[in-house]
Structure formats: C-alpha cells, structure tokens
Amino acid sequence: MGDRNHQHLKNPGQTEQAFRDLAGRYHEQSFERFPVAGSMAGRHEFDGMLGRCSPSVWQRQEQLVERTLAAVEDLPLQDFSAGGMLDRRALLAELRQERMQLVELRRWRNDPQIHLNTAAEAIHHLLVRHGDDLGAVAEPIFSRLKQIPRYLDEATECLERPEPLWRELAGRMAPSVARFFRAIESPLAAALAGHQRPFAVRKAIARAAEAAEDYGRRLKSIRAAGAGSFAIGEERLTRLMRERLGLDWSPREAVAFARHRIDWLREEMRREARRFDARRPPREILERAANEWRPEQENLLDSYRALTLRIRERFEEAALIDFPPGERLLVRPVPDFMREQFPTAAYSSPGAFDTDQTGIFWVNDLGEAVSPKQRAAELAQHFGIELTCAHEAYPGHHLQFTTQNRHPSPVRRLTHHAIYYEGWTLWCEQMLADLGWPENPHLRLLQLSDELWRAWRIVIDVGLQSGALGYDAAWKLLRRELGFTEARARGEINWYSAAPAVPMSYLIGKLELLRLKHQRVDAGSMSLREFNNWVLSFGAIPWRWIDESGL
Numbered sequence: 001m002g003d004r005n006h007q008h009l010k011n012p013g014q015t016e017q018a019f020r021d022l023a024g025r026y027h028e029q030s031f032e033r034f035p036v037a038g039s040m041a042g043r044h045e046f047d048g049m050l051g052r053c054s055p056s057v058w059q060r061q062e063q064l065v066e067r068t069l070a071a072v073e074d075l076p077l078q079d080f081s082a083g084g085m086l087d088r089r090a091l092l093a094e095l096r097q098e099r100m101q102l103v104e105l106r107r108w109r110n111d112p113q114i115h116l117n118t119a120a121e122a123i124h125h126l127l128v129r130h131g132d133d134l135g136a137v138a139e140p141i142f143s144r145l146k147q148i149p150r151y152l153d154e155a156t157e158c159l160e161r162p163e164p165l166w167r168e169l170a171g172r173m174a175p176s177v178a179r180f181f182r183a184i185e186s187p188l189a190a191a192l193a194g195h196q197r198p199f200a201v202r203k204a205i206a207r208a209a210e211a212a213e214d215y216g217r218r219l220k221s222i223r224a225a226g227a228g229s230f231a232i233g234e235e236r237l238t239r240l241m242r243e244r245l246g247l248d249w250s251p252r253e254a255v256a257f258a259r260h261r262i263d264w265l266r267e268e269m270r271r272e273a274r275r276f277d278a279r280r281p282p283r284e285i286l287e288r289a290a291n292e293w294r295p296e297q298e299n300l301l302d303s304y305r306a307l308t309l310r311i312r313e314r315f316e317e318a319a320l321i322d323f324p325p326g327e328r329l330l331v332r333p334v335p336d337f338m339r340e341q342f343p344t345a346a347y348s349s350p351g352a353f354d355t356d357q358t359g360i361f362w363v364n365d366l367g368e369a370v371s372p373k374q375r376a377a378e379l380a381q382h383f384g385i386e387l388t389c390a391h392e393a394y395p396g397h398h399l400q401f402t403t404q405n406r407h408p409s410p411v412r413r414l415t416h417h418a419i420y421y422e423g424w425t426l427w428c429e430q431m432l433a434d435l436g437w438p439e440n441p442h443l444r445l446l447q448l449s450d451e452l453w454r455a456w457r458i459v460i461d462v463g464l465q466s467g468a469l470g471y472d473a474a475w476k477l478l479r480r481e482l483g484f485t486e487a488r489a490r491g492e493i494n495w496y497s498a499a500p501a502v503p504m505s506y507l508i509g510k511l512e513l514l515r516l517k518h519q520r521v522d523a524g525s526m527s528l529r530e531f532n533n534w535v536l537s538f539g540a541i542p543w544r545w546i547d548e549s550g551l
Contacts, residue, residue, distance in 0.1 A: 015079035019072065023091050023411050026068040033061055036122045041414060042351025048143035050122050053115055053154040058108045065102060069095040082549050083409070090415040090541055093243040100240065105232060110162045111498060112170035112219055115155035116212065119148050120177045127184065128348045128360070132332060138191035145181070145204040149211040156218050164224040165471065169494055174216025178209035187335070230497040231467040240501040245419045245508060246542025251462040254504060258458035261507065265452045272445045283483050286449060289442045290383035291376070296439070300365040300382065304345070305331045307385055308361065312394040314435060321395050321532040327357065327402045329393055334364040344381045347392040349401035352413035357405055359398040361389075384446045386439075390432040395532070396425040404539045412539035418502050420540040423509020426451065430510070453482055454507035457496070461503040464496055471497070512543035519547075 031038030035049035051057070072092055080088055101107045107114060122144045126137040134141070162170075182205060189201045232240070237251050249257075273282040280288075295303035308331055315321055348360040382388070390396055400421055407413050433447045440446075460477060463469025469477075471493060478489035496503045513535065520526040526534070538546050 011079075015075055016081065016084045019075055019080075019084065019088060019091075020411075022068055022071050023087070026064065026091075026095075027410070027414065029064055030061070033057060033064075034118075036118055036125070039122075040125050040351055042354035047126065047137065048140035050119070050144045050147040050151050053118075053151050053158065055158050058102065058158065062099075062102045065095055065099050069099060082551050086538070086541060086545055086549055086551075087409050087411040089545055090539075091411050093417075094415065096243050097240065100236065104236070106160075108158055109160045110225060110229070111166045112155070112159055112162050112215075112222075113166050113173065113498065115152065115158065116170050116173055116177060116215060119151055119155075119208075119212065120180065122148075123181065123184070127335075128362075129350075132335065134187055134191035138188060139195065141184075141188060142192060142196060142201065142204060145208045148181075148208040152211045152215045156215065156222075159219070159222050161225040161229075162219070162222060163229045163497075164227055165230060165494070165497055167219050167222070167224050171216045171219050174212050174219075177212040181205050181209040181212065228467065228470065230464070232465050232500050234466045237462070237465045237500055241504075244417060244501045244542075245505060246417070246544040247508070247512075251466055254458055254508070255462050257508070258455050258504075261455045261511070262452065262459075265448055265455060269445060269448045269452065272448060276442070276445075282445060282449065286383075286442065286446060287483075290380040293383045294379065295382070295385065300379070301331065301333050301363050303385065304361070304363045304389065308389045308393045311386065311389050311432065315395055315431075318435060319529050320431060321399070321529060321536075323394075323399065324403055324406065327359075327399065329359045329361055329398050331361045331363065331393075334362050345388050345392060347397045349397060350405060352405050352410075354405070357402045359393075359402060361393050361398065384440075384443070384450075386432060386437055386443060387429045387447060387450070390428045391425045395431075396428040397421065400424050400536060400540070403536045407539045409539070412541070416540050417542050418505035419509035419512065419542050421509075422506040423511075423513050423543065424535070426454065426506060426510035427513050451507060451510075454510075456481055457492075457503040458507060460493070461496055461501065464493070465500045509543065516543055516547060 031041070031043060031046060033051060035046035035051045038046035039049075069092070072088065072095065075088070077085070077088075123141055126141050126144075127134070130137045185202060185205045188205070189196075189198045192201055234251050238249075241247055241249055241251070241254065269282040273280065273285050276285050297303045297306065308329070312323070316323065344364055346362045346364075348362065350357045350359060392398065405413055429447050429450070433444045437443045456478065460469060460474050464471075464474055474496070475484075475486070475489035475493045478484045478492055479486060484492070516535065517528075517531055520534075521528055521531045535543075535546065538549075538551075
C-alpha cells in the first residue's frame with residue numbers, strides 16, 4: 001500500500017482521474033441497478049425501466065458500496081486539489097450514508113415504505129415532469145406500470161421484522177398508491193391512443209393497482225420489530241450528522257443550539273407581534289391574518305405567477321444575486337389526477353444531467369372543487385405566498401438546482417445535502433423579508449414563525465433518534481408548541497422517523513450560511529451579491545466544507 005501511495009504522489013493528476021473513474025463506475029452501476037434514480041437524474045435511457053427488488057439486488061449494491069468506499073479511502077489525500085477534495089468528501093459522505101442504510105440499519109429489510117415509494121415514484125416522477133403533456137413519457141409510464149406487480153412481489157421477499165410505524169404507514173399508503181394509478185388511466189390512454197389499445201392500458205393499471213393493494217395486505221402477516229425501532233441511537237446519529245451536516249457536533253450540542261434559538265425566536269416574535277396588537281399572541285395574529293387574506297388576483301395561479309416574476313425582479317433590482325443565462329421556470333396548476341400527490345405548492349427540479357433545465361413550480365388550487373367555506377380554509381393555507389415563491393422559485397430551489405446542475409463535476413451535480421439546499425431557501429426567505437414587502441406586513445412575523453418550527457425540528461429529531469422522545473410525545477410537542485393539527489403533526493413525525501439528521505438540517509443550514517456571511521460580508525470585503533453567487537457555485541455540500549476548502 002505504501003509503494004502504491006508513493007507512486008500516486010508522483011502523479012497527483014492520476015489520483016484524481018482514478019477517483020473520477022471510481023465515482024463514475026459507482027454511479028453508473030447504481031443507476032443500472034436502480035433505474036428510477038437514473039431517470040430522476042436526467043438519464044432518460046432509464047425512463048421505461050423499473051429494475052428488480054430481490055434480496056440479491058440489494059446485496060450486490062452493498063458489495064458495490066463497500067468496494068467503492070474502500071477504494072476511495074485508499075487514495076492518498078495529499079494528491080487531491082482543493083476542488084477534488086470537495087468531490088472526494090461528497091462521494092465519501094454518500095457512500096458512508098448508503099452503507100449505514102444498507103448494511104447497518106438494513107432499511108431495505110425493515111422499511112416497507114421504501115419499495116412502495118419506488119413503485120409510486122417511478123410513475124409520479126415522469127408525470128410531474130410532463131403533467132400537462134404526457135405524450136413524451138406515455139410509453140415509459142406504460143412500461144413501468146407493467147413491471148410493478150413483479151417488483152412489489154419481489155419486495156415482499158425482502159422484508160424481515162419491519163418497524164411497526166413504517167409497516168402501518170406503508171399499509172395506509174398502499175390504497176392511496178392504487179388510487180393514484182387508477183386516476184391516470186384516462187390521461188394515459190389518451191396519450192397512448194394509436195399506440196396501445198385502451199384495454200391494454202386498463203389491464204396494466206388494474207394489475208399495478210392490485211399489486212399495490214396486495215402489498216399492503218401482505219404486510220400485515222409479516223412479524224414486526226419492537227415499537228420505536230426506528231431510533232438509530234446517539235452514536236449513529238453523531239456519525240450521520242458528520243456526513244449529512246458536515247459538523248462534528250454531538251446530538252446534545254445540537255439540542256443546546258436549538259433551545260437557545262427557540263428562546264431568541266420567541267422574543268423576536270413577541271416584539272414583531274406588538275406592531276399589530278400588544279395583547280394578542282403571535283400565533284393568534286397570524287391565524288387571523290391568514291383567515292382574512294385573499295390573493296391579489298381572483299385566480300390563485302395567476303397570483304403565484306405574478307408574484308414569482310415580481311420577486312425575481314426585486315432581487316435583480318436590489319443586485320443581490322446573478323441569474324444564470326437560459327434558466328427557465330414554469331408555474332403550472334397541478335393536474336386534477338395528481339391533486340392528492342401535492343401540498344399547496346411544490347417545486348420539481350430538472351435532473352442533474354437533463355439537457356433541458358426547466359423547473360416546474362406546481363400550484364395546487366382546489367378551485368371549484370370545494371364549497372365556499374372549504375375554499376376560504378384552503379386559501380388560508382396559501383397565506384405567506386411570497387415566502388413560498390422565494391423558497392421554491394426565485395432565488396430558492398429553482399435557482400439553486402439549475403445552478404448546481406451546471407457544475408462541471410458529475411459528483412457535485414449528484415450531491416444533495418439538505419443542510420445546504422434547505423439552509424439556502426430559508427436564507428432566501430429572510431432576504432425577501434429584509435427587502436420589505438409592504439403588500440404583506442405580516443411577512444416578517446410569518447418568517448420568524450416558520451423558523452421557530454424548524455428549531456423545534458432539531459429538538460425532536462435528536463429526541464426521536466436517541467430514543468429520549470417517543471412518537472406520541474413528539475407529535476404532541478408540535479401541537480403544543482406550534483399549534484399544528486394532529487394530522488399535520490403526525491405527518492411531520494412520520495417522515496422525521498425515517499430521515500435522521502435531515503429535519504435538523506433546515507435551520508442549522510441557514511445559521512451556518514449566516515456564519516459564512518458574517519465572515520465574508522459583514523466583517524469582510526464581499527458584497528452580498530458576490531457572496532450569494534460564491535456559495536451557489538459549490539453545489540449542495542455542507543457549509544463547513546465550503547469554509548474549509550480555501551476556495
């Protein structure tokens with residue numbers, strides 16, 4: 001091993017090339033094994049494939065991860081340039097996280113949601129990217145639908161002692177997935193007219209829907225693990241925090257960080273609330289404002305479109321960031337057959353290797369589908385539309401992802417650390433509030449309230465994964481501290497349980513970004529525009545890595 005390292009020292013360029021070859025083989029073999037991931041990355045040769053889900057497939061992926069991880073760790077650190085070192089750290093983090101999921105936590109064995117999600121996402125992703133014109137993806141969708149019964153049958157063979165919460169959630173999800181498949185029959189048959197007979201489409205959808213329902217029923221007969229087995233423990237959480245957040249914090253330190261921020265946010269919210277009513281609490285002020293709010297245009301979609309454009313123009317006028325040439329964003333209504341699959345609004349980014357880098361900002365407006373009373377309640381969910389536009393569109397997810405997808409490094413294009421991209425979007429919300437938005441005087445209070453929610457996420461994330469906080473105590477905490485409905489609170493905790501160290505990424509990511517801003521803008525020589533352009537140039541990696549890179 002010493003002789004090999006000595007040889008690399010003489011040829012540092014060869015070391016980085018060897019690394020690029022390893023990364024390329026790992027991603028290529030992963031895409032071939034899991035073609036839905038390849039398709040989502042913009043590799044459209046995989047669009048009609050679903051792949052297999054037998055235990056041997058997962059075992060071969062385990063071997064690939066172990067082999068690639070060892071080979072990358074064997075490459076001498078001193079042979080890497082600063083940019084190459086960031087690529088190396090990004091790939092190692094991906095491999096170590098995947099190794100924990102596959103080998104240590106055995107998620108493919110104990111989380112039945114994974115397999116059902118893949119089957120649904122295989123169809124959903126293609127629909128989202130082409131929701132208003134299915135012609136280009138109708139054949140790949142039809143092909144994947146026909147493969148779903150086999151895929152879910154194999155998936156059942158993988159499961160051993162599933163986590164009881166995840167088994168319950170997958171069982172509840174199965175009928176929804178079946179309804180989703182059945183809902184696309186009419187638009188898919190129309191898109192395939194002249195290529196496939198309606199009977200063939202109906203048959204493929206019926207079999208896929210029946211397979212989803214059968215998967216949900218079969219889960220009930222599989223013996224579950226003990227309650228709360230989703231908790232990964234403090235030692236693993238600490239390791240995940242290092243790989244996902246780039247921080248050498250302990251979980252205890254993360255909670256202390258959050259508690260301090262919660263106290264600060266509460267005081268800031270009280271101070272801001274006094275601008276509107278000295279006696280009413282902030283939550284009540286926001287609830288009243290949401291109930292009284294109406295979009296500036298009668299058509300909600302038109303309001304989203306107008307505000308998205310206006311926010312982009314304000315950031316341009318304030319010279320806070322550059323917009324890359326050729327970027328394109330469409331603001332679209334959620335198609336009727338996909339209404340259940342979307343929240344009030346959502347963003348769909350182009351794939352890392354898509355030649356067409358068009359983002360889609362989806363708006364779910366129930367319109368005439370509800371009663372006037374329900375319509376008023378539905379509209380209240382869109383209150384704070386300005387922050388939503390800044391978060392999802394400009395200069396948030398859309399600008400960040402379309403910039404990242406231009407990065408010259410394939411590794412960096414495929415790296416997605418939530419501490420970066422969610423920290424960036426919370427910073428975008430703050431920048432918008434800092435600019436001032438007289439059309440919505442409650443914007444600052446709403447932004448602080450949303451940040452308080454993200455601070456409690458840190459406390460709950462650590463509590464759930466360390467075992468110190470049970471499921472019921474966690475969702476009740478959200479109800480008590482933030483006024484969430486029980487359904488919303490449970491929904492939050494459901495995804496926290498399966499994504500350790502991700503919920504805490506949002507607020508930690510924003511405050512890590514602000515730490516860099518203080519160094520380089522407030523106490524340095526960078527303009528805010530230069531700073532924003534600089535941080536976007538790295539791709540979605542942890543902020544500490546950017547700080548330590550020297551670039």
